Amino acid sequence: MSEVFVFDHPLIQHKLSIIRDKNTGCKEFRELVDETSMLMAYEVTKDMLTEPIEIETPVAKANCYRMSGSKIAIIPILRAGLGMVDGMLRLIPNAKVGHIGVYRDPETLKPVEYYCKLPQDIEERDIILLDPMLATGGSAVAAINFIKARGGRNIRLMNLIAAPEGIKAVQAAHPDVNIYVAAQDACLNEHGYIVPGLGDAGDRLFGTK
Ligand code: PRP
Numbered sequence: 349m350s351e352v353f354v355f356d357h358p359l360i361q362h363k364l365s366i367i368r369d370k371n372t373g374c375k376e377f378r379e380l381v382d383e384t385s386m387l388m389a390y391e392v393t394k395d396m397l398t399e400p401i402e403i404e405t406p407v408a409k410a411n412c413y414r415m416s417g418s419k420i421a422i423i424p425i426l427r428a429g430l431g432m433v434d435g436m437l438r439l440i441p442n443a444k445v446g447h448i449g450v451y452r453d454p455e456t457l458k459p460v461e462y463y464c465k466l467p468q469d470i471e472e473r474d475i476i477l478l479d480p481m482l483a484t485g486g487s488a489v490a491a492i493n494f495i496k497a498r499g500g501r502n503i504r505l506m507n508l509i510a511a512p513e514g515i516k517a518v519q520a521a522h523p524d525v526n527i528y529v530a531a532q533d534a535c536l537n538e539h540g541y542i543v544p545g546l547g548d549a550g551d552r553l554f555g556t557k
């Protein structure tokens with residue numbers, strides 16, 4: 349069974365409280381999702397491997413550490429996951445970026461897949477899958493299926509807010525994928541929205557409603 353990590357850093361929690369607020373406008377919402385993703389990048393990479401390396405400073409030799417292990421790929425689920433990409437890249441500038449297009453049918457709540465383009469060497473990379481919302485889990489489970497079908501193995505899922513239903517669905521379908529969130533909320537409502545959540549992440553990011 350995979351693990352769920354909740355990032356309770358005060359900066360992350362502070363920013364999330366403004367993101368959730370219905371009075372936060374599109375511009376501020378986008379900026380805060382970006383900043384929060386950057387802070388979460390720091391946390392989600394915390395256990396990645398380092399190796400010792402000797403560096404010559406202008407003064408003397410120094411024993412330092414560099415990240416080792418595999419290279420990183422970040423993969424946003426379109427479209428709301430796009431809001432998390434720049435923040436991640438600010439801390440992990442050499443990461444490659446894949447894209448997976450999945451939207452949730454508003455009637456059935458089932459995921460509809462429409463796009464997938466991943467780095468060619470995806471099987472060699474540490475993969476961080478991005479989506480602000482984990483609701484029923486249908487979109488995330490479908491996206492992870494896509495990645496695994498193309499050889500991706502070492503996958504982490506990072507969300508701003510997750511519902512217990514989504515966590516359960518991902519853990520059941522993909523017990524090897526750990527989940528990293530800023531908050532775990534109470535439940536879903538009858539429309540499949542996370543309660544209390546933040547509303548529709550894609551619409552709030554891109555101003556489409
Ligand atoms: C939202 C969100 C997730 C999905 C979560 O996307 O960004 O991808 O819903 O719901 P689930 O866990 O029940 O699958 P949406 O389908 O609204 O598409 P969008 O990003 O294009 O707005």
Ligand code: URA
Nearest residue numbers: 483541542547548549
């Ligand atoms: N998608 C969203 O954008 N918000 C939710 O609460 C659930 C799914």
